[in-house]
Amino acid sequence: MLRLWLEYADLTRVRFTDRLHPASTVLLASQALRRPPLAAALPVLARRVAESGAALRPLHHLIAAQGPAPDFVTPWDGVASIEDGLAVIRSTPVRKVRAQVSAAYTGAPASTARRRFADADSGVLDALVTAMRAYFHQVLEPDWAALTRNHRQAVGEAAARFARAGAEGLLSGLHPGIRWRSxxxxxxxxxxxDVRLGGNGLFLLPSPFAGPRPRVLIRADQPALVVYPVEAPAGLDGGPAADPLAGLFGRTRSAVLTQVARPGRHTTSSIARHAGISVSSSSEHLSALRAAGLVSSRRDGGAILHRATALGQSLTSS
Structure with missing residues (x-):
């Protein structure tokens, strides 16, 4: 058991990550989906991993399926995109790569690639980054919007708990494997x-890829990161994927909003065509969404162009 000692300053700095980190999620998922119980629970993702085959082999060989991984492959920065995160990983100083890989490989079977990795070999680092990129695009990206919504829902539920019961209620209700004993x-x-956080604070990350136990990342002079398990979004378990907006708006209006939130030029007619409805029905749905602040519209010559507002984009996570 790991005991994290929180001072008053730490309690005032308990926060959630505001979004999923693409590169760090790749690392978590690549370890989690090599464990038979979780692979069986997430057959959609496990099948994509199997289909990707050789493209993911460097990642699977260099990063163990369980236990510690080098800290630099789960960076704090580069959260905006997978490319930003991979750039941060690739720019890690050689000295740090060597120290962290050597520490993570204690007791691991040796191989030529692992020795080169521990020596911060440029070719091996490039192969790792290439495999992580492939993992994101081939395994995670098709369901990235669902994973993002799942993260927001978990954070929202925790925020509501904090509003009702304060920090004690929040920390006590995260996961059965996490207990708050002030x-x-x-x-x-x-x-x-035992680890004393020393006022640096605590970041919390709910993740379906945490594994059977919560994970803790401690870095000097930075907040501790606790990754704890939550259920995966519907559809990744092999069942039908749910439309999270259909129950709220109805299927047709949900389809209209989802289409408007996609990149491109959207007119009333093009939205009608994509949603499989009449132009008059498209206009009615767009009017309702506009009144709710989810869509904005402007005239462009003989057409009216529509786009999702920031709120509409947030709801669709597209």
């Missing part, structure tokens, strides 16, 4: 020991 947060992680 001033200590006990985490049934893979590590043991």
């Amino acid at each position: 001033p200590v947060l006990e985490v049934d992680s893979w590590r043991d020991g």
Whole structure:
């Protein structure tokens, strides 16, 4: 068990990651989906991993399926896109790569590629980054919007708990493997020991790829990161994928909003064509969405162009 000692300053700095980090999620998923129980629970993703085959082999060989991974492959920065995150990973100083890989490989079977990785070999680092890019695009990206919505929902539920019961209620209700015994947060992680956060604070990340136990990342002079398990979004378990907006708006209006939120030029007629409805019905749905602040419209010559507002984009996560 890992015991995190929180001072008053740490409690005032308990936060959630505001979005999923593409590169760090690749690392978590690549470890999680090599464990038979989780692969069986997420057959859609597990099938994509199997189909991707050789493209993912460097990642699977260099990063163990469980246990510690080098910190630099789960960066804080580069959250905006997979390319930003990979650029941060690739720019890690050689000295840091060597130290972290050597520490993570303690007790791991040796191989030529792993030795070169531990020596910060440029070719091996490039192969790792290429495999991580392939993992994101081939395994995660098709369901990235659903994973993002799932993250927002988990954070929203935790925020509501905090509003009702304060920090104690929040920390006590994260996961059965996490217990709050003031001033200590006990985490049934893979590590043991005591860590004093020293006022740097605590980041919380709900993830369907955390594995059977919560994971904790401790870095000097930075907030501790606790990754804890949550259920995966519907559809990744092999069942039908749910439209999260259909129950709220109805299927047709949900389809209209989803189409408007996509990149491109959207007219009343083009939206009608994509949604399979009449132009008059398209106009009615767009008017309702505009009144709700989800769509904005402007005239462009003989056509009216529509786009999703920031709120509409947030709802669709497209």
